[in-house]
Amino acid sequence: MAARPDSGAVRVAIHPTAIVHPGARLADGVEIGAYTLIDEHVEVGAGTRVGPHTVITGHTRIGRNNHIYQYASLGAPPQDKKYKGEPTRLEIGDGNTIREFCTFNCGTVQDAGVTRLGNDNWMMAYVHLAHDCQIGDHTIFANNSQLAGHVHVGDHAILGGFTAVHQYCHIGAHSITAIGTVVLQDIPPYVMASGNTARPHGINAEGLKRRGLSADTIASIKRAYKTLYKSKLTLEEARRELGTRRQDCPELQVMLDFLQRSARGIIR
DSSP states (O other): OEEEEOTTSOEEEEOTTOEEOTTOEEOTTOEEOTTOEEOTTEEEOTTOEEOTTOEEOSEEEEOSSOEEOTTOEEEEOOSOTTOOSOOOEEEEOSSOEEOTTOEEEOOOTTTTSEEEEOSSOEEOTTOEEOTTOEEOSSOEEOTTOEEOTTOEEOTTOEEOTTOEEOTTOEEOTTOEEOTTOEEOSBBOTTEEEETBTTEEEEEOHHHHHHTTOOHHHHHHHHHHHHHHHTSOOOHHHHHHHHHTTTTTOTTHHHHHHHHHHOSSOBOO
16 A cells, blocks of 8 residues: 555555545544545544445544445435435444445434444444434444434444344344344333344343343343333333332433333334
8 A cells, every 4th residue: 555644744554546535534544445435525533444445425524443344335325315415424433343335324404414323333244324323332233234214223232134123213222133133113222122023032131241230230120121021011100110210220221211212112
């Protein structure tokens, strides 16, 4: 690769066959692979590596120390007929791995105007983030996970391969889906889900153990799951019951807040 300074006179490594618009902002230590295209309004943070045959376009901001593999397409217009070329954005945080053939679109003015991926996420091949999706930190999206527009995914969530999520659905923190899951309603935090359409199958106990939650906390979350799904209470009654336990288990507040915000209803 040839070294080429950006407008701030720092040095980056750009393959001679890559096309980088003079207006793009590349920080120190960025690497751009062969035949990659970087458009005018793109900003790439220090230490990020972009593989060959990648297209990064639109008003896209990428943070530090990401690894973007070959053939990814980031920042293209949303697949939404209402989009009329507005300068909406794609924002990617730090420390993410974005594997081959991922497609992340920018947002729309009908929502926040930005599609956002947080920090330290692991996005496997062929993952699609549609317009206005909001993804937290430390998530794992297995191969061919597909998100329609306006989907929100909480921290530490895991989507199994070929998971498909309907527009406007919310997926809670620390939840997990099995391969081939079709999500048409919200998945609460901590819950395991599978099937077409998705149904709950207990809590993600193993994941919670790996993240250092105590046995008592996991037991409290398991009791909360039973209250939500096994007690035959209405959703409002279950929420009130869980509210009485949150002082003993602060982690339940995450579930309560999620249930309060749910607009599509939760999987049953």
